[in-house]
Amino acid sequence: METQQTVFNVLWVDDQIDSLANDMSAKRLLKEFKVHVIRAHHAAEYRNLMDIHYPHIDAVITDVNFNKDQSLAKGDRDTSGFENVRSSIEKYNEERTIPFYLLSAKMQTVHEKYDDDSLEYFIKGGRMFASTQLRELLEKMTSEVRNIQSPSFKIRSQYAKEIEAASIIPEVQDTLIS
Numbered sequence: 001m002e003t004q005q006t007v008f009n010v011l012w013v014d015d016q017i018d019s020l021a022n023d024m025s026a027k028r029l030l031k032e033f034k035v036h037v038i039r040a041h042h043a044a045e046y047r048n049l050m051d052i053h054y055p056h057i058d059a060v061i062t063d064v065n066f067n068k069d070q071s072l073a074k075g076d077r078d079t080s081g082f083e084n085v086r087s088s089i090e091k092y093n094e095e096r097t098i099p100f101y102l103l104s105a106k107m108q109t110v111h112e113k114y115d116d117d118s119l120e121y122f123i124k125g126g127r128m129f130a131s132t133q134l135r136e137l138l139e140k141m142t143s144e145v146r147n148i149q150s151p152s153f154k155i156r157s158q159y160a161k162e163i164e165a166a167s168i169i170p171e172v173q174d175t176l177i178s
Contacts, residue, residue, distance in 0.1 A: 059098060
């Protein structure tokens, strides 16, 4: 009996995504983890692709150093794109859970530019990775997405308030989904 292979659809936002995704070692890792990359070069493209592919996006990987749109001269970069992506995390997690991961070659710059409060989502979830840690990011991402897609997670998410309310009844506590 043949088992179906899970493919993870990942929206990857980075102005250098073409060279990153075409790197031979990255290609091998993406194939190994069965990751299909949807490429966005700036935040405007990211928003457009999220609107189009939202139901099928399993996760988002973002860099820090890219633009909001393509209006700046080639080679000029700022962090307005990351600001745009970071501010949209809550919006895209209203209907369902989509984990976001930060992958940067300049992690020192990230820590200098942003305080822990600005990066709380990434820090708290252990979702910040240096560019040399693509394997670790993919391991964490595929594990988290599998969990998010599990029936247990979906039930806990859908009925969170009911489960919380029922948990105050001592006789019910042992039978609730943990």
